[in-house]
Amino acid sequence: MPAPFDTQTGHEQHGRYPEARTVEDFQRNLAAVRARIRAACRRVERDPATVRLLPVSKTKPEASLRLAHAAGCRMLGENKPQEAHRKWEAMQDLTDLQWSVIGHLQTNKARLVARFAAEFQALDSLRVAEALDRRLQAEGRSLEVFVQVNTSGEASKYGLSPEGVPARPFLAPALCQTATTGPANPTQRIRNHEHRHRHPPSRP
Numbered sequence: 001m002p003a004p005f006d007t008q009t010g011h012e013q014h015g016r017y018p019e020a021r022t023v024e025d026f027q028r029n030l031a032a033v034r035a036r037i038r039a040a041c042r043r044v045e046r047d048p049a050t051v052r053l054l055p056v057s058k059t060k061p062e063a064s065l066r067l068a069h070a071a072g073c074r075m076l077g078e079n080k081p082q083e084a085h086r087k088w089e090a091m092q093d094l095t096d097l098q099w100s101v102i103g104h105l106q107t108n109k110a111r112l113v114a115r116f117a118a119e120f121q122a123l124d125s126l127r128v129a130e131a132l133d134r135r136l137q138a139e140g141r142s143l144e145v146f147v148q149v150n151t152s153g154e155a156s157k158y159g160l161s162p163e164g165v166p167a168r169p170f171l172a173p174a175l176c177q178t179a180t181t182g183p184a185n186p187t188q189r190i191r192n193h194e195h196r197h198r199h200p201p202s203r204p
Contacts, residue, residue: 026071069094079103081112088116104158107131114139124148124158
């Protein structure tokens with residue numbers, strides 16, 4: 001049986017890690033985070049390969065992002081579509097670098113996300129899904145999407161209600177890979193309008 005859940009979050013150390021200024025700094029920091037992930041997985045008997053690390057690059061300058069890429073990061077998270085789009089435009093020479101948009105998205109920003117993002121992590125309404133689908137079809141692109149579920153029912157939080165997710169008829173051709181996520185629940189991944197349960201996708 002797994003040991004009792006006692007994983008230390010390290011929140012008290014947030015912002016205290018030394019800022020990476022070289023490729024070696026990034027590699028060292030990434031190794032430290034991955035070591036913590038492996039330790040947490042051992043405590044709950046989970047395969048570390050099922051845990052995905054997504055570095056978030058919001059507010060960071062292009063020079064730092066290029067160092068992160070050189071250190072092995074191939075997907076970066078951003079929560080401001082306009083900032084992310086500017087970075088994408090400036091870094092298109094890094095052809096294997098992908099972008100994940102995190103956080104609530106306004107429908108008027110769907111145009112930008114459809115243009116450059118490989119992934120959107122917070123689909124929380126039918127209106128946003130429809131706006132993204134229209135823009136994606138215009139761009140001739142598809143997008144991997146995670147549905148945000150409001151499992152607590154708090155009015156101050158975004159997300160669909162859990163009971164409304166499985167039969168929700170908003171899956172469109174451009175939103176070809178959709179996953180619903182909620183705390184402490186398995187991920188329900190929907191591909192080509194078929195439902196099956198699995199863990200969230202892992203990436204190298």
